[in-house]
Structures are given as C-alpha cells and as structure tokens.
Amino acid sequence: MPKITPFLWFDTEAEQAANLYVSVFPNSRIHDVSYYPGEAPGGGKPGKVMTVTFELDGQKIVALNAGPTFKLDEAFSFVIDCDGQDEVDHYWNALTADGGAESQCGWLKDRFGLSWQVTPRQLIEMTTSPDRAAAGRAFQAMMGMKKIDIAALKAAYEGA
CATH class of the missing domain: 3.10.180.10 (2,3-Dihydroxybiphenyl 1,2-Dioxygenase, domain 1)
Structure with a gap:
C-alpha cells in the first residue's frame, strides 16, 4: 500500500x-x-x-x-477528532494561542496559517442523527459557533 x-x-x-x-x-x-x-x-x-x-x-x-x-489557506485543513469539551478546549486553546485565529463552525488557523477543524464526536453524532429535525437544530446551532460548544449543541438538538 x-x-x-x-x-x-x-x-x-x-x-x-x-x-x-x-x-x-x-x-x-x-x-x-x-x-x-x-x-x-x-x-x-x-x-x-x-x-x-x-x-x-x-x-x-x-x-x-x-x-x-x-501560503497555507483553508483549502487544506487537519481535522482533530475530539471526545468531549475538554479535548475541544485543549486543542482550540493551544492552536489559537500566540496569534492563531478563530473562524466559524469549529475551524481555526494557528499562528503559522495552518487550518484546523476541532470536531467533537458529539457534533457528528448529532448532525448525522436519523432524527432530521434534531440534526437540523444542532447544525444550525453549530453554524453560529466559532469553537464548538457541546452543551449548546445538545440543547439545540433536544429542542431546548
């Protein structure tokens, strides 16, 4: 291979x-x-x-x-598969430190210009749920976020 x-x-x-x-x-x-x-x-x-x-x-x-x-740009990014808010926060904080920049929907650029997607497993589970209405609410919540907030996603998913 x-x-x-x-x-x-x-x-x-x-x-x-x-x-x-x-x-x-x-x-x-x-x-x-x-x-x-x-x-x-x-x-x-x-x-x-x-x-x-x-x-x-x-x-x-x-x-x-x-x-x-x-120059590096958003056409290429690394996806970080996270399990929980603590992992999201760790990677987000480390990669935006010292000149990195937040973007939308879990994307960021580090201080060198490399793009990263900090993606919790829970986001994927909610947005691909067979409950399309709940998935849509979670997706819409994600669209308004920079760093992914799992608790806010869950609230949107559950219709709260």
Whole structure:
C-alpha cells in the first residue's frame, strides 16, 4: 500500500510549527530536520532548516521552508477528532494561542496559517442523527459557533 504524507509549505517557520504541533498532540515527535546544502530559490540559505519530518499521533508529515511564494489557506485543513469539551478546549486553546485565529463552525488557523477543524464526536453524532429535525437544530446551532460548544449543541438538538 502506498503511504500518503502531507507536505506543508512554510516561509521560514517549519521547525517552529513542527515543535508546536508535537507539543500539543500526544504520541508525537520530530523524526528529522534537514538543512539546505546550498542556495535555493525562495530564500534557502546553506545551513538553514529546509525540511522537518514529524509525526502527529501516528501521521507522518513533512514541513518545508521554501519562502513566501505559496501560503497555507483553508483549502487544506487537519481535522482533530475530539471526545468531549475538554479535548475541544485543549486543542482550540493551544492552536489559537500566540496569534492563531478563530473562524466559524469549529475551524481555526494557528499562528503559522495552518487550518484546523476541532470536531467533537458529539457534533457528528448529532448532525448525522436519523432524527432530521434534531440534526437540523444542532447544525444550525453549530453554524453560529466559532469553537464548538457541546452543551449548546445538545440543547439545540433536544429542542431546548
């Protein structure tokens, strides 16, 4: 089976981003840091970090420092499957800290511009419920949220 590895383009912050991510997620670590051997387009200088290979809870990811030509945007995001409000709060707070930005419906951007969806299992259960009226109420409640509030979702789901 082929392995698929996300490859993220950063201006100069690949190592800082990887260090943040491995500090936030359990079972995560840096595997390798490589350095530019010579001058490269985009500002690569000899001895500067070129790539950082790291793992987030079993998922291998490579981060590249390649200059400002391309920017991360919402067209690509990582989804964090959470179980409960404590996990939602942990990931939300860690990834919006120090310059991250809240978006809508459980989406955020971290301070490096990478988009994340902090998604509690309970949101999926409620919005995919066979009770379509309850699912619709939970969905509408989610549409008005930034960080997902499970208690408010449940109240909407139950028609309270």
